[in-house]
Amino acid sequence: MSDMTVDVFELGSEHEQVVFCNDAATGLRAIVAIHSTALGPALGGTRFYPYASTADAVQDVLNLSRGMSYKASLAGLDLGGGKAVIIGDPASLKSEALLRAYGRFVQSLGGRYYTACDVGTFSPDMDHVARECSYVTGRTVAHGGAGDSSVLTAYGTFEGMRAAAEVAWGVPTVAGRVVGVAGVGKVGRHLVRHLIEDGATVVVTDVHRPSVERVLDEYPQVTVVDSTEALVASALDIYAPCALGGALTDEVVEVLSARIVCGAANNQLAHPGVEKMLEERGILYAPDYCVNSGGLIQVADELEGFSFERAEQRASGIFDTTRNVFELAARDGVPPAVAADRLAERRMRDVGRLRGIWLSGG
Template sequence: MPSSNGPTLREAAHEQIVFCRDEQTGLRAIIAIHDTTLGPGLGGTRFYPYPHESLALTDALRLSEGMTYKAAAAGLPLGGAKAVIIGDPATQRTEGLLEAYGRFVESLGGRYYTAADVGTTSEDLDVIGRTSTHVVGRTTAAGGSGDSGYATALGVFSAMQAAAAATWGGNGIADKVVGVEGVGKVGRHLVDFLLAVGARVVVSDPRPAALTDLGESASRVQRSESVLTEQVDVYAPCALGASLTATAVDQLSARVVCGAANNQLADGTVAQLLKDKSILWVPDYMANAGGLIQVAGGSRRSGARTCWPRCVVSSTRSAR
């Protein structure tokens, strides 16, 4: 569940927040543009059944701010933005709703470029792309870079290797126990990377069919109700954010935290708690930037053409 702890509208340093509603399709969405100093805001669209609109707003505000840091740290000429669609994608995802959403994205005139996130796919982006030109990460068949889960997982794995080497030296992550929380489109690739170098993997995921995502790797991992309470060397949050609460840190046995989830800290006090326990935390916006890099510059892995329009990068404008 996304955290309710976050900036209020009064406290937020965002340039623009757009509330989107389409009565015909039932669309309810929020687009948050945090900062366009370095370029147009780019960030995924999360499709999630938020129980309250206030939680959706908080998620959009926090996620978009994180995208500003992520793009800047990666050296990309991009700003930070994010969007959320309020609803259950399993029952409310329709082409009409996605097309309506695309029209809202298009209405921003290039200040916001959307991509995939939790609850959305490259195929969804193809549909959104019918009504907006400001879409990246579409399927390779549509000329995009395809799903960014692999690139995100590769970045997390590389960051984890570096953190493990700094903590233990020697072989880094090999022979260590890694708890992967969430084995969706990023977590499943991370599991494969970890197994390939000899790590022992424990996974948790509330979905009954979660291990199906792991394919042949399913037989080589241990499943747990919660990796937070397992004896692990590394905790890899790869599901929704805010899993690192004061209680969670108190329970945590890991010496390294490195994962793909955005906004891993429930609030600003948790960083100090991790430091007090000598736990090395790799900030999420550093570890999980691989997906952003892919959709921003095209996918070398798939051989797709570059999907980021140079004309947009050269004509960026700041609201400040």
């Protein structure tokens, strides 16, 4: 345990707080990471996933929570960044009792962290969490919540993709382009709809065959390939990673034919420096936390009394935000990932400093 403690302090040196939650009666093992509350309370989803080790779970929650800080800042929200992971297979471990136990742990943080859905968790799960906790978003519509946040995550990603298309080809549309979508679960399936409605040719892959079958039932014109490796090696105009993080490795970038990478997955860059490789190969990268912030915008709106129309209008602003990132990147001569970081960090620094002065009464 001492080694893990050392690792957490080293890996999470930017983070304000990392909390380990354990409930033997229900099998709950969870980690909540709060990266920053400079702009407001941290908000981020709960990922329920069978990590191979606790160390893997720690690394994931630290990366994801940091990304949420940047995502909230760039989206113009008065929120900080946090994330949670529950270790285990949701198909066998998830239960009302476990979710309620988890809700009690989130409640104990006193509002520093608001939770929501992520991979492996859904709006009905948040209803169970909310029975023990006041700091929950992404609840079902029947309980006054925002419902499935993947709807606006996909919409925002599509808006970011249109902005990238305008830079690459001079027009804000994917009509006539070949778009490869890796991962057609909650978000990817909705993204496919936007792409087809805009006139794109869509190629998909997913390790979960039922997700593929569902897409084919709705959109029989979609082409399916057997693996992500086959997808990235095929002739694409746009590559949209919409599964788990780390999708953009050195190997992927080397074989990718796409002119644009724009997807909904979090933490797509496998390591620092991949953004440079993309730029050197002439591939325009739309930073993930910039384009996939629609879901965060959707659940954040719930804190004001949810209005889908208002949230959708805010999410439409992702087009302009993405365009601003590309303009700053061109002006400063840096990759778009660096430009997005600069914009997000500037707001966290400037607004966070003023907010700190106000809260301290200075």
